[in-house]
Amino acid sequence: MSRPSQPKINITEHNGVSVIQTQAHASSSSLLGAVGGLQQVPQLVPANPSSAGGKALPPSKMKKPPADKESDEYRQRRERNNLAVKKSRMRSKQKAMDTQQRVNELKEENERLEAKIKLLSKELSVLKDLFLEHAHNLADNVQPPSVVDDLCTTCGV
Amino acid sequence: MSRPSQPKINITEHNGVSVIQTQAHASSSSLLGAVGGLQQVPQLVPANPSSAGGKALPPSKMKKPPADKESDEYRQRRERNNLAVKKSRMRSKQKAMDTQQRVNELKEENERLEAKIKLLSKELSVLKDLFLEHAHNLADNVQPPSVVDDLCTTCGV
DNA sequence: CGTTATTGCGCAATGT
DNA sequence: CACATTGCGCAATAAC
Numbered sequence: 001m002s003r004p005s006q007p008k009i010n011i012t013e014h015n016g017v018s019v020i021q022t023q024a025h026a027s028s029s030s031l032l033g034a035v036g037g038l039q040q041v042p043q044l045v046p047a048n049p050s051s052a053g054g055k056a057l058p059p060s061k062m063k064k065p066p067a068d069k070e071s072d073e074y075r076q077r078r079e080r081n082n083l084a085v086k087k088s089r090m091r092s093k094q095k096a097m098d099t100q101q102r103v104n105e106l107k108e109e110n111e112r113l114e115a116k117i118k119l120l121s122k123e124l125s126v127l128k129d130l131f132l133e134h135a136h137n138l139a140d141n142v143q144p145p146s147v148v149d150d151l152c153t154t155c156g157v
Numbered sequence: 158m159s160r161p162s163q164p165k166i167n168i169t170e171h172n173g174v175s176v177i178q179t180q181a182h183a184s185s186s187s188l189l190g191a192v193g194g195l196q197q198v199p200q201l202v203p204a205n206p207s208s209a210g211g212k213a214l215p216p217s218k219m220k221k222p223p224a225d226k227e228s229d230e231y232r233q234r235r236e237r238n239n240l241a242v243k244k245s246r247m248r249s250k251q252k253a254m255d256t257q258q259r260v261n262e263l264k265e266e267n268e269r270l271e272a273k274i275k276l277l278s279k280e281l282s283v284l285k286d287l288f289l290e291h292a293h294n295l296a297d298n299v300q301p302p303s304v305v306d307d308l309c310t311t312c313g314v
Numbered sequence: 315c316g317t318t319a320t321t322g323c324g325c326a327a328t329g330t
Numbered sequence: 331c332a333c334a335t336t337g338c339g340c341a342a343t344a345a346c
Contacts, residue, residue: 067326077332078324078325078326080332080333081324081325081326081333081334082323082324082325083333084332084333084334084335085323085324085325085334085335085336086322086323087333087334088333088334088335088336089322089323089335091334092335096253096256099253099256099257099260100256102260103256103259103260103263106260106263106264106267107263109267110263110266110267110270113267113270113271113274114270116274117270117273117274117277120274120277120278120281121277123281124277124280124281124284127281127284127285127288128284130288131284131287131288134291224341234317235339235340235341237317237318238318238319238339238340238341239338239339239340240318241317241318241319241320242319242320242321242338242339242340243337243338244318244319245318245319245320245321246320246337246338248319249320
């Protein structure tokens with residue numbers, strides 16, 4: 001419940017440079033005039049050995065072309081990644097919530113099952129008692145009245 | 158295991174300024190090792206209105222004193238927050254895992270219960286059948302052999 | 315008021 | 331090469 005959607009500006013920073021840019025999209029230009037303008041462009045670009053002759057690029061185990069923060073290419077990649085990140089995190093959060101709900105459902109189901117077990121156990125117990133009673137009656141050679149009816153009522157049969 | 162002694166460099170920036178600040182040394186994988194010294198000490202601090210008179214500061218709806226990235230104070234707060242963030246996220250993740258495990262446990266429990274219900278149901282069914290049979294026998298005025306023994310065997314009583 | 319906790323966000327490294 | 335995940339820091343804000 002926090003929509004920081006207030007600032008339309010994006011401040012990007014990292015290796016030592018920071019860039020402000022309007023989120024207005026399309027124009028990926030970074031305007032830093034507003035604040036105390038400060039920009040640093042990465043230096044240290046190891047010359048690419050393979051590209052020197054303007055040829056192919058073998059298994060180039062190149063290090064890292066210090067991505068130019070200015071590059072349109074770069075900004076595009078960043079924006080896409082930011083999107084992906086957002087998506088990923090949303091999914092992650094959703095999943096967590098789903099899991100939590102699953103727990104609740106399972107807990108409910110569990111209670112239901114426990115109740116059913118309780119009921120069945122009770123029924124069984126009654127039946128067994130009846131049986132025992134009946135057995136005794138038989139042993140005593142006595143014929144009780146409506147034992148079966150009683151049972152049928154209990155079981156709902 | 159969460160007490161990384163903060164190995165590398167801190168790049169701080171915000172409103173348009175960035176500051177590199179080396180904490181210790183050796184930046185393992187970071188690429189800033191070669192970055193030329195870059196420091197910026199921007200400071201655009203709007204004079205504090207309330208403190209001008211050196212007196213009280215009522216409902217001061219002050220803006221934001223653009224926290225000086227240099228400030229030792231600032232760095233300390235940041236570091237503490239970073240720690241808190243890490244802690245919080247760890248907890249969050251842990252909780253998610255626990256929840257997931259809870260689901261598994263509940264699922265298992267559920268299966269167990271279902272099995273029990275199946276068993277009880279079966280037992281009940283058998284008992285009822287015996288009762289019915291017995292009832293019929295009674296109705297036919299016949300005395301079957303060892304029905305009760307049969308029942309007792311089935312129920313393990 | 316100050317501190318910690320939580321959250322959204324961007325970057326970069328890394329995984330698929 | 332594209333997208334997905336993950337660790338990490340920052341800042342805003344909620345919570346204490």
